[in-house]
Amino acid sequence: QMxxxxxxxxxxxxxxxxxxxxxxxxxxxxxxTVGWFRQAxxxxxEFVAAIEWSGGKTYYADSVKGRFTISRDNAKNTVYLxxxxxxxxxxxxxxxxxxxxxxxxxxxxxxxxxxWGQGTQVTVSS
Numbered sequence: 786q787m788x789x790x791x792x793x794x795x796x797x798x799x800x801x802x803x804x805x806x807x808x809x810x811x812x813x814x815x816x817x818t819v820g821w822f823r824q825a826x827x828x829x830x831e832f833v834a835a836i837e838w839s840g841g842k843t844y845y846a847d848s849v850k851g852r853f854t855i856s857r858d859n860a861k862n863t864v865y866l867x868x869x870x871x872x873x874x875x876x877x878x879x880x881x882x883x884x885x886x887x888x889x890x891x892x893x894x895x896x897x898x899x900x901w902g903q904g905t906q907v908t909v910s911s
Contacts, residue, residue: 787900788902791881792905794907796910797871798911799872802868807864808861809864815838815859815862817838818836818887819835819836819881820883820893821835821864834846835855836856843855844892866879873910875909881901
């Protein structure tokens with residue numbers, strides 16, 4: 786089993802920044818791809834960003850490219866999502882997910898992940 790705990794969410798004004806963290810415990814975290822997904826009220830959960838096990842490859846949704854940066858520190862069992870230039874449409878609950886996912890397509894598919902956290906709320910006010 787793996788436990789994932791997200792933190793760092795909060796209320797921020799348009800154009801502001803936040804850094805989300807995903808701390809893992811349990812299984813060998815360093816083997817897992819980690820993906821961030823988000824869900825806004827009344828909408829389906831959508832892919833935001835992912836990082837493969839070594840940190841050498843990253844993936845981003847078009848809506849966040851150039852504004853969000855995903856990174857990981859396997860020594861600390863933690864993945865980060867740095868978010869800048871935040872917009873009201875970024876408001877959502879952000880979830881961290883981990884899985885043995887290796888294809889460029891599958892990293893964007895929620896069902897490919899085996900573990901997830903409880904989420905952290907990000908609210909961007911205008």
